[in-house]
Amino acid sequence: MTAALAIPVNPTFVQRLAGLDQAQRLRLGVGVVLFVAIGIIGLVMGRQAEYRVLYANLPDKDGGAIVAQLTQMNIPYQYGAGGGAILVPADRVYDARLKLASQGLPKGSVTGFELMDTANRFGMTQFQERLTFQRGLEGELTRSIQALSSVASARVHLALPNQNGFFRDQQKPSASVLVSLNAGHTLDRGQLAGIIHLVASSVPEMDPKAVSVLDDTGKLLSTPAEAGGGLGADAQQLQYVQQIEQLYSSRILDILEPVVGRENVRAQVTAELDFSQTESTSELFKPNQTPDASAIRSQQLMESGAGGSAAAPTGVPGATTNQPPGPSSAAINGAAQALSPNGGASGALGAGGRRESVVNYEVDKTVRVVRGGTGMVKRINAAVIINHQTTTDAKGKATTAAMSDAQLEKLTSLVRETVGFNKDRGDSVNVVTAPFTKEKVNVDPLPVWQQPALLDLARSLAWPVGTLLFGALVLLGVIRPALKVMALPVTAVRSERLGQLDAIEADEPDRPLLAAPNTASNQPLELSSSDLALEDARKLTRDNPAAVANIVKTWINGEAPA
DSSP states (O other), X not given: OTGGGOOOSSOOHHHHHHTSOHHHHHHHHHHHHHHHHHHHHHHHHHHOOOEEEEEESOOHHHHHHHHHHHHHTTOOOEEOGGGOEEEEEGGGHHHHHHHHHHTTOOOOSOOOGGGGGGOOOTTOOHHHHHHHHHHHHHHHXXXXXXXXXXXXXXXXXXXXXXXXXXXXXXXXXXXXXXXXXXXXXXXXXXXXXXXXXXXXXXSTTOOGGGEEEEETTOOBOOOOGGGTTSHHHHHHHHHHHHHHHHHHHHHHHHHHHHHHOTTSEEEEEEEEEEOOOEEEEEEEEOOOOOTTTOOEEEEEEEEEOSSOOOOOOOSOSSTTTTXXXXXXXXXXXXXXXXXXXXXXXXXXXXXXXXXXXXXXXXXOEEEEEXXXXXXXXXXXXXXXXXXXEEEEOTTSOEEEEOOOHHHHHHHHHHHHHHHTOOTTTTOEEEEEEOOOOOOOOOOOOOOGGGOHHHHHHHHHHHHHHHHHHHHHHHIIIIIHHHHHHHHSOHHHHHHHHHHHHHHHHHHOXXXXXXXXXXXXXOOBOOOOHHHHHHHHHHHHHHHOHHHHHHHHHHHHHTOXXX
């Protein structure tokens, strides 16, 4: 019987594990599995790269094309919240964007002339072809307008009438453009005119007046040409005045800041401009000019006489003598000379003869048309304030004092030269000195838990620290108790088990000790060799408790059994 109770002094791990009850073995297994899973998850999450947004708010078509290209480039990707964004590792964001841009992605939801690539379908009517071309043209214009930095999105509607064979009955095309601007951006008159001419130049026979531009609030940005004196012109004039005033103010600051300091001067300029349009026309007539510079318009020679002896013909008979007379060379203010048919002065007339010569010269006239320019400066008023100067004495004490009159006069002269001071025009420049009031801005420091650096550190350490804490909880709460039970001596464990069996036997003496009833057949289970040995030990304990006590005492004292 003593040999039946012999137990190895150094039991193996399997024997210690077998010595645990079913609940303890279950807790140990679950704890080990959880601990291993936590370790694997912590290792994977610790090595996982940080993902950042590559593109957001993409249409489905562009999103599918980008995902396909990322798959071909072997770049891992993830979907953001709601699937509206595509995320890639932070170190590959810019590389992916450049590679996708080289392939024309994302294209956006606007389609242009690529519609014509799939438009050659069999059975397509002429109306469908014309409609596809119009959609492609609208898409290309939309892309061009969206290329402007101030425009977030745009939409173009073209009205292209059908052309017929009658030229008089043909209708002109028109267009409407709806633009959505970025926050804080506006379209000036030059950009608006550029959009209008871009659309008008892209459609044949379209007049720029037939293009209407609206913003996303429904405000009409384009105005007809005949409404030049309306609100659009006034707004443009006001913008021009503001530009002139800012120009003069910046000039004053540029000339004074190097002298008094950057934060020690303020300047405001008020400009009065004349936007009236004037036009004058004048005609100038020059006095009579010299014969060399004059031009003859016409001349007339008249001779009449009563029987005067005619001058005898002279010269050599022939073709040379019969030539017409040459041009007159009469003086402008002198007496007119009678010319002979041969170009020279005629001979003396007879009694009662008369000779008249009339020469008409061109009249010199100069017509000058002068149009006065708009936006001429009528008056400039400049106000400049300078802070008191701060001086430091030999002891290091800082004191502030106003500028002297001589210094103010010098600075006033500089300001006058800068703005182009004109006394006859009524300009005024006023430079004064006064102490500036500096307001102390109390900026409350952010709490420690809201500082960006600490938040980034917490996000980076969240997974490692969380994994470590959870693993420690599983180790100490589940695995450690089972290991402590396994670390106990086998005799102590079995004595505890025997005590439990004694308690069960005292409560239910008729119940089999190691045979659990089978729910199906109500038959006791077959006992193993260890269970039989344990049953023999229990019988020995019941029959001879003194001998069992001596055996246990011998084990505790380390003596060899007899």
